[in-house]
Amino acid sequence: MQFWVDKYDPMPGPLKVGNSLSAYVFKQGRSMLFTDEEAQKLIDSGDVESVGTDSPIWLGVPLKTPDGAIGVLVVQDYENSDTYSQQDVELLTSVADQIAMAIERKRRGSSAAQSGTI
Numbered sequence: 001m002q003f004w005v006d007k008y009d010p011m012p013g014p015l016k017v018g019n020s021l022s023a024y025v026f027k028q029g030r031s032m033l034f035t036d037e038e039a040q041k042l043i044d045s046g047d048v049e050s051v052g053t054d055s056p057i058w059l060g061v062p063l064k065t066p067d068g069a070i071g072v073l074v075v076q077d078y079e080n081s082d083t084y085s086q087q088d089v090e091l092l093t094s095v096a097d098q099i100a101m102a103i104e105r106k107r108r109g110s111s112a113a114q115s116g117t118i
Contacts (some may be wrong), residue, residue, distance in 0.1 A: 015087055018078040022072045025060035029069050031093045034058045034083055056081035061092045061102040066092040070100060 021039060024047065025032050034042075036056045042048045055076040063071040073096045077083035 006052075018051075019047075019049040021048055021058060022060055022074055025062055025074075026047050026069050029062050029064065031061040031089050031096075032059070033084055033086070033089050034060075042095050053078065056084050059084045059089060059092060061089070063096050063098040063103065065100050065104045070103060073099065 007056075021032075021034065021042070024042065034057070036054055039048070039054075043046060043050050055078045057080070058074065058076040060072050060074045062069040063073060070110065073092060075084070
């Protein structure tokens with residue numbers, strides 16, 4: 001399931017994990033706040049690939065369940081490099097935890113309904 005709103009880039013088709021900043025957060029399993037310069041260092045080192053329009057600040061938070069990461073919640077600002085702070089990281093992490101729990105409950109409910117168990 002994807003939800004996508006972006007000022008510049010269209011929604012991509014189904015995504016593989018790949019080497020984007022989102023994939024990096026997914027693989028690391030922890031929240032990350034990057035300035036454009038920090039993201040560029042990861043690109044230059046080959047740890048990630050540049051995907052989409054560059055932004056001065058980018059915040060990614062994994063959606064984690066007991067079984068591991070199931071996705072990434074990302075916000076970015078195309079104009080201001082000081083839009084997000086550590087407080088925003090903490091808030092978005094809390095929101096992502098709630099989203100991940102809701103997805104996990106829905107998956108388990110669907111699985112139980114298909115198997116005829118509760």
